[in-house]
Amino acid sequence: MCEDLEDFSTVAGPLGVLRELQRVWEELQTVRRLGLQPPVIIELSEISRDTSERFNHWDSPAIAVVRHERGVGMRAAAQAPAELATNLHFLSARPYYPELYPPGLFGYGSGLIWEPGYRFRAAQGGSGNVQVLDQAMLNQLAQSAPNIPQGEKAAGPRVAVLDTGVSGANTQMIDFLRCDVSSPKVVNPDDQHGHGTAVAQIIEAVPNNSVIHPIRALDVDPAGYASGRSYEVLSALLYALYSDSYDLINASFTTSVSSSCDSSLGNTIDYLVAYRRAHRLPGPMLVAAAGNDYGAASGYPANVAGSVVALANTSSGPATYNSTPPMSAITCWAYGGSDTHPLGDLTGRSPSGPTGEAAKLWGTSFAAAVVSGAYLP
Structure with a gap:
């Protein structure tokens, strides 16, 4: 920013x-x-x-x-x-x-x-794809879910997936892309990227009664990754926080933070959350990805006070790519794969599709999806 x-x-x-x-x-x-x-x-x-x-x-x-x-x-x-x-x-x-x-x-x-x-970006390596996660991988992800006591879980099964959309969802999608030109609108669910669909599949793979509600706030950037303009994501987050339509928000995205930006980046999100608390308004849980910046400070929304921050494990232990959430953060761990052991690989899936590093699917995005699934009743 x-x-x-x-x-x-x-x-x-x-x-x-x-x-x-x-x-x-x-x-x-x-x-x-x-x-x-x-x-x-x-x-x-x-x-x-x-x-x-x-x-x-x-x-x-x-x-x-x-x-x-x-x-x-x-x-x-x-x-x-x-x-x-x-x-x-x-x-x-x-x-x-x-x-x-x-x-x-x-x-x-x-x-x-x-x-x-500024821009939010999906907390992933590689581009998303609707078909990338096979059942064996979904089972492995679900088995990594943390054990959440019943009294700490979300109040209900409704989960807002703020992402690129969800193909095949059973509920309508709210589209916030370019919402300054055309007001946010209810549309049939789809996903031009695939990241959101993969996140939703993982949430549903964890044993729960989840009801997926897609909210599109991320789009496909020229390099094939998922990202969203700050006004699109902030407006979507505002609606998810205050509409009383959801019990949990999954935010598998992050922002870049540097020391010179800390004082300005995220003030709007802090305001939205603090406003709700100041007025004692009920609201959904927020599960956010820590980010994949190899030890650097986590960006927003992982910096939001009271949010649950998801960190990734790999087959050999804690992922080295995890960003560092605030000391006061509530943290949970789940499997996120790595560039050497991705959750999937998109190489060769289409003639114009991503190849190499951009084709590998891994990151705290997917650990966040597992954690969200664990927090749903």
Whole structure:
């Protein structure tokens, strides 16, 4: 994210505050100076009649997308909130409710969290494929599941798989790709990549009563890997956390973290989780992949307080590729394979398909799927 390569930023906060931001947008000098496009609020209330009421109140948490030239995001995230904190029209029109703003996340000036755009990526080696996991491998993965006491399991069997989609799922899929252009929508389940389908197969292979709910927030990048824009993943995560539709969220993806980025990367996710806790709202468990960065600090969402972080074992012990989660993290271990002993290999499956290292399927993505399966009743 610190390279500031994306052409968008995200702005998070209460829905009413974001609407006030839209109202005063043209008054801001930062907008003209940096060439910022008007914020587009992601409309979560239109996804389902059953959940719309949760996302259309003044104080409902929401996310907006601001488009701009590449290389502008970090300046926008610094300058726009500072100017808003002195804009009398914005401040006078915005009711002051301190309880909406969990302490330590942002000042009460603008009441919004700005982040430069960045990417989430699947926590895997190799590209996904619907047919890659045979029954013997699924059995091996299921046998590696940790033993979770009944009292610590999720409240129910509904699992939101935030991923590339799930082919053959028995429930409809919610699609968040390009949700700033076209609102998130309910569609028939499919998976143009395969990572999400593999994750779902592993969750179901662990003995449980799981009901898979696919939420597409990752797409196929030019190299054949699964990745998603931060506004797509953040909007999907917001819906999964607050819709009261799921008992567990499987997040088999991660972000890159470097020391110069730690202070800014992940503030939006922290806000979404802290907001729920501050209001004592029930919500699903979050199981996140530790990441595959060979001892480097885990990125988000594995850094979210209270999440369960999945680390990978191999046939010879703990995987050397595991990232390092926070000291306070709740951790669980499961089989994830390795580049020398992958869960599957896609070489030769299609003339234009991946070969070599990109064809090998392994990583904490799949350990997370096993752990999610273990936490489901």
